[in-house]
Amino acid sequence: MKHYLSVNDIDNLTDWVKEARDIKANPTQFKTLGEGKTICLLFFNNSLRTRLSTQKAAINLGMDVIVMNFGGEGWALEYVDGTIMDQGKAEHVKEAAQVVSQYADIIAIRAFASLEDKKQDESEEVLMAFTKYATVPIVNMESSVGHPLQALADAITLNEANTKKKPKVVLSWAPHPRALPHAVANSFVQMMQLQDADFVITHPKGYELDTRITKDSKIEHDQNKALEGADFVYVKNWSSYSDYGKVLNEDKNWTITKKKLGNAKFMHCLPVRRNVIVTDEVLDSEQSIVIEQANNRTFSAQTVLKKILENL
Amino acid sequence: MKHYLSVNDIDNLTDWVKEARDIKANPTQFKTLGEGKTICLLFFNNSLRTRLSTQKAAINLGMDVIVMNFGGEGWALEYVDGTIMDQGKAEHVKEAAQVVSQYADIIAIRAFASLEDKKQDESEEVLMAFTKYATVPIVNMESSVGHPLQALADAITLNEANTKKKPKVVLSWAPHPRALPHAVANSFVQMMQLQDADFVITHPKGYELDTRITKDSKIEHDQNKALEGADFVYVKNWSSYSDYGKVLNEDKNWTITKKKLGNAKFMHCLPVRRNVIVTDEVLDSEQSIVIEQANNRTFSAQTVLKKILENL
Amino acid sequence: MKHYLSVNDIDNLTDWVKEARDIKANPTQFKTLGEGKTICLLFFNNSLRTRLSTQKAAINLGMDVIVMNFGGEGWALEYVDGTIMDQGKAEHVKEAAQVVSQYADIIAIRAFASLEDKKQDESEEVLMAFTKYATVPIVNMESSVGHPLQALADAITLNEANTKKKPKVVLSWAPHPRALPHAVANSFVQMMQLQDADFVITHPKGYELDTRITKDSKIEHDQNKALEGADFVYVKNWSSYSDYGKVLNEDKNWTITKKKLGNAKFMHCLPVRRNVIVTDEVLDSEQSIVIEQANNRTFSAQTVLKKILENL
Numbered sequence: 001m002k003h004y005l006s007v008n009d010i011d012n013l014t015d016w017v018k019e020a021r022d023i024k025a026n027p028t029q030f031k032t033l034g035e036g037k038t039i040c041l042l043f044f045n046n047s048l049r050t051r052l053s054t055q056k057a058a059i060n061l062g063m064d065v066i067v068m069n070f071g072g073e074g075w076a077l078e079y080v081d082g083t084i085m086d087q088g089k090a091e092h093v094k095e096a097a098q099v100v101s102q103y104a105d106i107i108a109i110r111a112f113a114s115l116e117d118k119k120q121d122e123s124e125e126v127l128m129a130f131t132k133y134a135t136v137p138i139v140n141m142e143s144s145v146g147h148p149l150q151a152l153a154d155a156i157t158l159n160e161a162n163t164k165k166k167p168k169v170v171l172s173w174a175p176h177p178r179a180l181p182h183a184v185a186n187s188f189v190q191m192m193q194l195q196d197a198d199f200v201i202t203h204p205k206g207y208e209l210d211t212r213i214t215k216d217s218k219i220e221h222d223q224n225k226a227l228e229g230a231d232f233v234y235v236k237n238w239s240s241y242s243d244y245g246k247v248l249n250e251d252k253n254w255t256i257t258k259k260k261l262g263n264a265k266f267m268h269c270l271p272v273r274r275n276v277i278v279t280d281e282v283l284d285s286e287q288s289i290v291i292e293q294a295n296n297r298t299f300s301a302q303t304v305l306k307k308i309l310e311n312l
Numbered sequence: 313m314k315h316y317l318s319v320n321d322i323d324n325l326t327d328w329v330k331e332a333r334d335i336k337a338n339p340t341q342f343k344t345l346g347e348g349k350t351i352c353l354l355f356f357n358n359s360l361r362t363r364l365s366t367q368k369a370a371i372n373l374g375m376d377v378i379v380m381n382f383g384g385e386g387w388a389l390e391y392v393d394g395t396i397m398d399q400g401k402a403e404h405v406k407e408a409a410q411v412v413s414q415y416a417d418i419i420a421i422r423a424f425a426s427l428e429d430k431k432q433d434e435s436e437e438v439l440m441a442f443t444k445y446a447t448v449p450i451v452n453m454e455s456s457v458g459h460p461l462q463a464l465a466d467a468i469t470l471n472e473a474n475t476k477k478k479p480k481v482v483l484s485w486a487p488h489p490r491a492l493p494h495a496v497a498n499s500f501v502q503m504m505q506l507q508d509a510d511f512v513i514t515h516p517k518g519y520e521l522d523t524r525i526t527k528d529s530k531i532e533h534d535q536n537k538a539l540e541g542a543d544f545v546y547v548k549n550w551s552s553y554s555d556y557g558k559v560l561n562e563d564k565n566w567t568i569t570k571k572k573l574g575n576a577k578f579m580h581c582l583p584v585r586r587n588v589i590v591t592d593e594v595l596d597s598e599q600s601i602v603i604e605q606a607n608n609r610t611f612s613a614q615t616v617l618k619k620i621l622e623n624l
Numbered sequence: 625m626k627h628y629l630s631v632n633d634i635d636n637l638t639d640w641v642k643e644a645r646d647i648k649a650n651p652t653q654f655k656t657l658g659e660g661k662t663i664c665l666l667f668f669n670n671s672l673r674t675r676l677s678t679q680k681a682a683i684n685l686g687m688d689v690i691v692m693n694f695g696g697e698g699w700a701l702e703y704v705d706g707t708i709m710d711q712g713k714a715e716h717v718k719e720a721a722q723v724v725s726q727y728a729d730i731i732a733i734r735a736f737a738s739l740e741d742k743k744q745d746e747s748e749e750v751l752m753a754f755t756k757y758a759t760v761p762i763v764n765m766e767s768s769v770g771h772p773l774q775a776l777a778d779a780i781t782l783n784e785a786n787t788k789k790k791p792k793v794v795l796s797w798a799p800h801p802r803a804l805p806h807a808v809a810n811s812f813v814q815m816m817q818l819q820d821a822d823f824v825i826t827h828p829k830g831y832e833l834d835t836r837i838t839k840d841s842k843i844e845h846d847q848n849k850a851l852e853g854a855d856f857v858y859v860k861n862w863s864s865y866s867d868y869g870k871v872l873n874e875d876k877n878w879t880i881t882k883k884k885l886g887n888a889k890f891m892h893c894l895p896v897r898r899n900v901i902v903t904d905e906v907l908d909s910e911q912s913i914v915i916e917q918a919n920n921r922t923f924s925a926q927t928v929l930k931k932i933l934e935n936l
Contacts, residue, residue, distance in 0.1 A: 028348060036652060038680060048386040048408065052378055052415040056350060059376045064683045066676055069385065073693065074672040075895050084899040086801045086874075091895030094907075095914065096672065099894065102919040103676040177398045250398075270411060271387050271403030275396040283406075290407065295414040340660060360698040360720065364690055364727040368662060371688045381697065489710045562710075582723060583699045583715030587708040595718075602719065607726040 001311060003131055003138045004304045005124075006146045007190035014195075016152065017159045020296070020303040024156075027060045027302065033309050034063035040104035041067045041141065044111040044126060049270060049297050050141045050149065054108055057301035061309065066104065079125050093126070097133035106137050106308055113144035113181040115245030121145070121181075137308045139301075142183050150269050151187035153300035155195070157293045158232060161265050166196055167231035170264075172223060173203030174277040175250040176237035184269045185238045186213050193217060202226035206240055206248045223254055230264040235277055258282055265289050313623060315443055315450045316616045317436075318458045319502035326507075328464065329471045332608070332615040336468075339372045339614065345621050346375035352416035353379045353453065356423040356438060361582060361609050362453045362461065366420060369613035373621065378416065391437050405438070409445035418449050418620055425456035425493040427557030433457070433493075449620045451613075454495050462581050463499035465612035467507070469605045470544060473577055478508055479543035482576075484535060485515030486589040487562040488549035496581045497550045498525050505529060514538035518552055518560045535566055542576040547589055570594055577601050625935055627755055627762045628928045629748075630770045631814035638819075640776065641783045644920070644927040648780075651684045651926065657933050658687035664728035665691045665765065668735040668750060673894060673921050674765045674773065678732055681925035685933065690728065703749050717750070721757035730761050730932055737768035737805040739869030745769070745805075761932045763925075766807050774893050775811035777924035779819070781917045782856060785889055790820055791855035794888075796847060797827030798901040799874040800861035808893045809862045810837050817841060826850035830864055830872045847878055854888040859901055882906055889913050 001009060010016055023029070039058045043051065051067070058065045068074065077096055078089035085092065100107055111126035121144035131138045140148055158169065171188055190213060192199045200218045201209070208219070220226040227233060235256050240246045256266065256278040266278065266288045274280055282288060313321060322328055335341070351370045355363065363379070370377045380386065389408055390401035397404065412419055423438035433456040443450045452460055470481065483500055502525060504511045512530045513521070520531070532538040539545060547568050552558045568578065568590040578590065578600045586592055594600060625633055634640055647653070663682045667675065675691070682689045692698065701720055702713035709716065724731055735750035745768035755762045764772055782793065795812055814837060816823045824842045825833070832843070844850040851857060859880050864870045880890065880902040890902065890912045898904055906912060 038683060040676065043385070046385055046387060048380075048403070049411055051380065051385065052352065052412060055378050056415040059350060066679050068672075068675065072384070072696070073667070073670055073675065075670060078898070082899070082904060085897035086900050090897065091672070092898050094898075095894055095896060095918075098915045099673060099918040100676060102915065103680040103922060270407055272407060273397035273402065274390070274404050274406075275394070276398050280394060291410045291414065294407075294411040298415060355697070358697055358699065360692075360715070361723060363692065363697065364664065364724060367690050368727040371662060384696070582719055584719060585709035585714065586702070586716050586718075587706070588710050592706060603722045603726065606719075606723040610727060 001307050004148060004308065005127065005131060005138065005140045007148045007151050007187050007194070009148070010152065010194065013155060013191065016303055017155050020152070020156045020299045021159070023302050023306070024299040030306055031060070031062040033306060034058065034061035037105040037309060037312070038064045038066060038103065039106045039108060039305070040100055041065065041108045042070045042100070043068070044070050047110055047141070049294050050110060053297035054141060054301045056298045057305055060298070060302055061305055079129050093129040094133050097130045098135065101135040104136060105312060106139060106305065107134055108139035108141045110141035111143060113183065115179050115181060115239060118244040139304060144181065145183060146187040147183040148187050149297065149300050149304065150184055151191035152303065153293055153296040154188055154234065154267065155191050156296040156299060157267065157289055160292070161289055162231070164231060166198055168198040168229055169232045169234065170226050170230045171201045171234045171236065172226065172256065173207050174235045174237050174254050174256055175252055176273060176276060177250060179239035179245050179247050180237050182209060182238045182241060185209055185236050188234055189213055189217055200226045204249065204251060204254065206243065207238065208241060209238070210241055224260070227260055227262065230262065232267055233261055233264045234267040236269065237277060255279065256282055258285070261287060267293055270294055313619050316460060316620065317439065317443060317450065317452045319460045319463050319499050319506070321460065322464065322506065325467060325503070328615055329467050332464070332468045332611045333471070335614050335618070336611040342618055343372070343374040345618060346370065346373035349417040349621060349624070350376045350378060350415065351418045351420060351617070352412055353377065353420045354382045354412070355380070356382050359422055359453070361606050362422060365609035366453060366613045368610045369617055372610070372614055373617055391441050405441040406445050409442045410447065413447040416448060417624060418451060418617065419446055420451040420453045422453035423455060425495065427491050427493060427551060430556040451616060456493065457495055458499040459495040460499050461609065461612050461616065462496055463503035464615065465605055465608040466500055466546065466579065467503050468608040468611060469579065469601055472604070473601055474543070476543060478510055480510040480541055481544045481546065482538050482542045483513045483546045483548065484538065484568065485519050486547045486549050486566050486568055487564055488585060488588060489562060491551035491557050491559050492549050494521060494550045494553060497521055497548050500546055501525055501529055512538045516561065516563060516566065518555065519550065520553060521550070522553055536572070539572055539574065542574065544579055545573055545576045546579040548581065549589060567591065568594055570597070573599060579605055582606055625931050628772060628932065629751065629755060629762065629764045631772045631775050631811050631818070633772070634776065634818065637779060637815070640927055641779050644776070644780045644923045645783070647926050647930070648923040654930055655684070655686040657930060658682065658685035661729040661933060661936070662688045662690060662727065663730045663732060663929070664724055665689065665732045666694045666724070667692070668694050671734055671765070673918050674734060677921035678765060678925045680922045681929055684922070684926055685929055703753050717753040718757050721754045722759065725759040728760060729936060730763060730929065731758055732763035732765045734765035735767060737807065739803050739805060739863060742868040763928060768805065769807060770811040771807040772811050773921065773924050773928065774808055775815035776927065777917055777920040778812055778858065778891065779815050780920040780923060781891065781913055784916070785913055786855070788855060790822055792822040792853055793856045793858065794850050794854045795825045795858045795860065796850065796880065797831050798859045798861050798878050798880055799876055800897060800900060801874060803863035803869050803871050804861050806833060806862045806865060809833055809860050812858055813837055813841055824850045828873065828875060828878065830867065831862065832865060833862070834865055848884070851884055851886065854886065856891055857885055857888045858891040860893065861901060879903065880906055882909070885911060891917055894918055
């Protein structure tokens with residue numbers, strides 16, 4: 001593997017999860033693998049879990065880490081080819097990506113969707129420009145379209161908590177006061193399509209995800225029906241995809257409650273808005289496995305970095 | 313010791329100062345103690361000395377360090393239980409604290425007083441919420457109520473510079489154009505109460521510190537009288553505690569001058585406003601030991617981290 | 625060498641370039657030299673190349689690195705002696721410089737020209753104040769007057785790409801929408817004066833650099849004439865020095881094109897505004913060596929840090 005840009009870069013999910021769990025059992029067993037190698041984390045947006053867990057993963061592998069908040073610390077980047085750069089952008093990504101490649105063995109990038117320009121968001125402008133022009137491997141720390149490090153952590157968490165041959169896993173939309181990107185939901189769906197499960201997506205009408213991603217995954221607009229007999233309920237808000245970036249409603253009937261959850265495990269990528277996405281009762285119960293999900297972010301990143309390092 | 317939240321966590325000041333001075337004599341002697349351990353420094357406010365000295369202390373102990381400016385780089389945190397989080401706060405401290413605990417062996421936190429809401433400040437909301445929900449030790453890098461790393465550095469500095477069995481130490485208020493928190497003064501008072509000294513607090517009326525902290529420490533409103541025969545004068549501005557967070561006056565008669573100082577050593581936690589808190593003449597003289605105080609911040613932090621690491 | 629403040633601190637450019645190229649051939653050969661040593665990078669302005677390459681250089685030398693964005697993370701500094709500090713500045717550089725010296729073995733500083741106050745800019749206020757009050761070596765990561773780490777990287781790049789005994793090197797002004805500092809141009813001129821080359825500076829009238837820096841370097845106001853037979857064309861915008869900090873014109877006739885470049889190599893310190901400073905055609909051609917220039921920033925910094933470390 002050269003880059004880790006999306007869930008599609010996982011060649012064998014079962015093997016990857018197995019490897020991640022082996023790493024988790026002894027996180028520093030590959031401490032020499034990253035020696036003398038530097039990873040540069042470029043943040044174009046805020047981050048808590050990704051920021052800390054990716055650093056931790058790199059440290060566990062013996063790498064040196066350079067963190068940069070690109071927006072506030074660097075120069076505004078131009079992405080369009082052929083532009084006469086006489087406006088606000090000081091540097092073209094062509095140079096920036098090649099330059100950072102001189103100082104790092106791996107570049108990891110977080111650049112969210114704007115939710116304003118669908119076409120631009122779908123092009124994953126920042127991630128793809130760095131992938132095109134950089135001369136070192138690129139890791140996606142959440143792009144406008146996907147969050148594959150989160151999806152791999154989710155797969156690890158599901159694998160650890162699952163006791164059934166074919167569990168029922170539900171991805172449920174939940175209300176949120178602000179417009180949120182589709183990245184986490186997209187990558188979760190793609191990851192679920194790589195494994196054997198009874199997988200259902202549920203959301204109010206109008207919140208359909210990109211059908212090129214959901215493909216033939218089952219969609220059920222009746223949340224209660226979707227949740228029936230669920231083993232895992234993965235909850236996430238996203239804004240409309242068809243009416244791009246819009247909040248169509250904040251229907252509180254979709255908030256996940258203890259009653260709705262039944263005996264299922266509750267999953268969420270965090271940060272989560274309590275009593276909006278899900279009630280306190282659920283989050284504070286044993287059924288919530290969101291903290292373990294966050295913990296697995298380290299081993300998800302470490303698995304990815306290990307595979308890249310082995311290929312350098 | 314699990315956490316280092318306040319001066320009250322110092323079980324034996326004499327021993328701690330002795331240990332700190334031993335570490336200072338050979339700062340890397342415990343380089344292996346922190347190997348494979350990560351400290352995460354979370355800044356909710358600006359910092360120079362604390363930021364650099366705590367990193368340096370961790371490095372001296374062989375630890376890996378992750379620094380995060382929580383305000384600008386992460387998500388706005390909610391601290392109140394049971395809130396319906398449909399406003400500006402994206403994440404509850406319950407999750408944030410548990411999550412950071414997954415990536416760090418020790419968490420250090422700086423979160424200043426707002427000086428707007430006395431009750432909230434006195435609850436040390438941020439520090440205490442992390443202490444409650446984190447699953448790893450917490451270090452106070454200045455909370456709304458105390459700055460115990462500074463107080464330990466002050467104790468080391470006093471011990472190094474003192475030649476008397478029972479020195480006279482004066483904590484003097486001094487004028488300042490802006491409202492400042494009580495944290496440094498509070499922790500200095502608490503630390504002085506742990507040792508044998510002729511300790512006097514002096515400030516204009518209206519600037520009384522919390523009596524639950526000053527207890528039976530001597531208070532003298534006549535600054536000149538207080539300073540008579542002093543061996544050490546620790547100077548600090550703080551805003552009113554009774555008329556909470558207010559600047560009652562900026563009386564320049566309280567500025568520390570060479571004449572007022574006499575033969576005493578001058579101490580201040582820094583940053584210090586020259587010719588407002590104290591004259592250039594004092595700061596630029598041999599009697600000022602503020603730079604050594606700053607230097608001792610490293611060994612204060614290192615002593616605390618060492619004790620926590622030994623207990624992990 | 626104690627400090628690296630300007631090109632004048634290079635005692636023998638030929639030797640330094642030779643040493644840099646030797647380091648580049650095996651970047652970690654002096655990994656033990658910096659062990660147990662800490663460098664603190666203080667940024668008063670944005671940075672991409674300098675930020676990353678200086679960290680990388682320090683890592684290659686085995687040093688620990690502490691990065692601080694002084695403006696946003698620390699306290700506003702006062703530089704004037706004798707000020708009554710009752711306004712916006714919380715700390716005097718006298719204390720700040722001494723204090724940072726307690727935590728670092730080397731301090732590196734970036735503080736750009738304001739382009740508002742010529743006298744203040746020419747005093748290199750921030751850099752010189754730190755140099756005066758710090759007790760450890762200081763490295764200039766671009767001051768108001770010079771960018772000597774860039775100039776050394778330029779010298780390495782010229783040396784690598786040059787095939788002639790006495791190449792023709794042209795420093796050409798080019799248009800830019802915003803007022804830019806003179807630092808890069810100044811240091812490039814000073815560096816060129818240290819070696820045997822046919823060196824020509826070209827710019828529109830009114831853009832004369834400080835004659836104390838250009839000295840007897842050849843100046844040719846006709847760009848086409850200047851570029852004739854050039855082996856290397858170093859392009860950079862700067863604002864007027866005589867009409868300090870002003871953009872006198874943005875004459876697009878000065879943009880470097882393929883035709884103007886001829887067979888010369890194209891150099892620029894980056895970031896570069898495409899199709900304003902230089903056309904895409906040039907930047908995307910084999911004649912551009914700007915990425916290798918950026919790469920050499922690591923070995924420029926590493927050479928400087930190595931020399932300082934050897935002298936500690």
